[in-house]
Amino acid sequence: MFKGILLGFLAFAAFALSDAFVKLLHGSLPAYEAVFFGALLGLSALPFIKGEGDRWSEVLLAQRQGLWVVRAVASAIGTTAAVIAFTALPMAEAFALIFLMPIFVTILSVLVLKEHVGWRRWSAVVAGFLGVLVVLRPGFRELGAGHLAALVCGLAGAISMIALRLSGPHEKRITLYGAGVIGSTTLAGMLMLTNFSWPHLDQWLLLLGYGLLAALGAVLLMLATRRAPANHVAPTQYSQMLWAVLLGYVLFGDQLDWPMAVGIAIILGAGLFTFIREDKVTRWWKRTRVV
Template identity: 30%
Template sequence: MNASTRSHSHVIGMWLMVGVTFIFASHDALSKTLILALPVIFVAWARYLIHTLLVTSVILREKRKDAFHTTRPWLHLLRAVFLLGDSLTFLFGLTHVPLAESTALVFLAPAFVTILSPLLFGIRADRLQWLSVVIGFVGVLVVINPGGDGFSLWMLFPLACAFCFAVYQMLTQLAGELDSPSVCSFYVGVFSTALLSLAVPFFWAAPSPSQWLMLLVLGSLGLSAHFLIAKSYRYASSSVLAPLGYLQIVFATGYGVVFFDSYPGLSSAFGMALICVSGLLVYAKRTSAVVTN
């Protein structure tokens, strides 16, 4: 792959990741609405059950003999464990922490990815990528204001979510080297649903028709996001894509204003600006490379 083709591939991967951030923000806003009325475990179980049913129907349509084949089922089980850690810690934290702040804390994950990528993949981020991570991290600190009155121990939950999500991202990149996005989505859904099914009888609920509809939309959003994550890693590495994830905080803030009457203060707005810059720095570099070539 020559330099021009590689740069163009990176741009495609980054646009896919932008789509992922918007879908995840939509998913999280809907999740917050649901967990105000239903148990967290039940919402997570329904979300992954719907995810699994949808991705299974997609794979069956392909009518390929090896549609469900994977050489590394253990890797998908490990992905499911960390994905559940990501989902449950975020949802439980969301019961006490506002959407924007929760999302901001989760975005310590790209820093973990960038730091761990050289150890796991031998991929070294360049100076601009490290700079973008530093700027984004400063922006996160400004948004959450750890010394302020709004900080609580509940914020440890989205912090744990950040670590789980970082590991999940790297495991997804490994899985995507041999398995298609649909296969990756199928197995993570099956394993996640199976694990949650062990606990959901103790947290059973009877959703209304409108809540079932929202759960269906939630599962569809989750499937779309994870499909695009797997797809994006076929075009670019985690160290390239990680900074763009910060855009989710901007989308989450918008949802907080519109649906939860949560308006960020001036300092939070400044932090959001820093986070946007962190992602756009890498995008601008890749875009200019494509134009030049």
């Protein structure tokens, strides 16, 4: 159990460092180009995720192909939006808005899965959106495309999570992981056809860090969920906020004011509470192969 949770923390540290690498590009490459090369490098994790007896064709072919497509499209949109958000916003602010994903999952559970949601989880939804208002302070500061992109990333992640609930018990890890990397590579590759320029050497180095660290995070997360229940590993993703504050300060000179810190705390608290209630009420973690 301890090793699994520790691996979860290491996985999300790798993801946070990956996001820092893409932010270091400073938007010098189009977001879809960064996503394409990042996803292409993400394919390097497949040999480690492939289980004994798995077939390579299962990267593309799923038991529930429609849900595979939903996850592929949601992953492509979410990853592209994340790159835009991290390029335009301080890392902690971007993560705060992206971490609305559990709140969006609760709302989609009612709309799509027709689940009953009690007053406790609805209270967490309200608290999460109040936290967003505190962070964004509309009318008191300029809002831009980065804020919208972060919210889109959170919503896309929630859509992917709903599809995972429906397909997870029926699919293998290689299939679930394949949907993300193949979807991102395909959509970003299509967008690249309109305007493509080869990255320079320094950009290649940053892209390597972005893609390989994300692949490392995926492998560590898989190992974590083999050693500990997924519902114990999932909350470790909130450690990314600590990394965001640290990396944002050290690498980019980001500063947190008090209202933003309070808003981030509200969003994180609402998200963690939602995770706990989801586990107690739906027990869907026990039916799903991966986080």
